[in-house]
Amino acid sequence: MMKQKLSLYFVMGSVDCTKDPLAVLDEAIEGGITMFQFREKGKGALTGVEKYRLAEKLFERCLAHNIPFIVNDDVDLALALQADGVHVGQEDEAAERVRDRIGDRYLGVSVHNLNEVKQALSARADYVGLGPIFPTVSKKDAKQACGLAMIEHIRAHEKHVPIVAIGGITQQTAKQVIEAGADGIAVISAICRAEQIREQTKRLYEIVMCAKQKGGS
């Protein structure tokens, strides 16, 4: 179930959008995204009530289409909205503590190597976000790209962990990412910067689903 939801995971905040974030999400939903993360971060990001109001509206859209709505970093916001889950990284609130706070909502944890995957699993994460696979323009403090080999390495040692790969993934590389062992791709710019969001999202979805069918996952 989790692996299916991770197939095409759209990560977005107002800073990533060149038009109304609600319109961007609507088109991405029409294109077939399977999970959404509200990541309101970076220069010019909304805060306080404005952030809450935007989150509320985006969450409504996801609810209406049965798409899990995950909040990045902000556990208080996720709890206030009764969101479907939270995503935290290695420098955020500790995953164990987040798990205790959110109960059985989804917990995603960013990882960069096998050791962090093992730690995430012992903190009862539902999935890991592995990246950046390729260089990314969407995260200023991203680590060095780890490449497809890191997906293969982790999959070889942890056969069942749900992995979503993130960082610089495009229509050109999505197939290789799934073939390397990821259960899905998480993207910002491949959707936010697309000229035709609905069509490009649909194409990404087709690429991922086709690669997953061939791999039998």
Ligand SMILES: Cc1ncc(COP(=O)(O)OP(=O)(O)O)c(N)n1
């Ligand atoms: C699905 C997914 N994977 C990784 C990340 C990165 O999280 P983090 O390292 O905490 O960095 P920020 O996104 O908080 O800048 C993610 N957000 N989503």
Ligand SMILES: Cc1nc(C(=O)O)sc1CCOP(=O)(O)O
């Ligand atoms: C939010 C995020 N986390 C990353 C990580 O490596 O953990 S890379 C990244 C940005 C992903 O955006 P794009 O699809 O535009 O490269």
Ligand SMILES: [Mg+2]
């Ligand atoms: Mg974070």
